[in-house]
Amino acid sequence: MAENIQQTIDKRSAVIKKFKEELIRRLNLPYTPDDLHEDVSLLGSGLGLDSLDALEIVLCIESSFGIKIPDQNTSILRSINTIVDYVLQEQAKKG
Secondary structure (H helix, E strand, C coil): CHHHHHHHHHHHHHHHHHHHHHHHHHHCCCCCHHHCCCCCECECCCCCECHHHHHHHHHHHHHHHCCCCCCCCHHHHHEHHHHHHHHHHHHHHHC
16 A cells, blocks of 8 residues: 555656656746746746746647647646646556
8 A cells, every 4th residue: 555655656756857847948947846836826926937838838748748738728737736637647547
């Protein structure tokens, strides 16, 4: 049981790390992965990203994780945690 929990934590940590690194690289953000809190709002007041950045985030997710983001589903882009939740959910569906 504890092993499954640890695997889940490790998998989530790996997805968070990969996404933060790609996000910073693609959007040329002046941050390190440690600077980005998982619950920070990506669009609007949090990181202050705009709709063009949102499109780049979607492309980042799709290319980094091989997952399609449904059109108009911007709720996924609310925070790093909501993106990671979606990625892990979709990866679990694929098996």
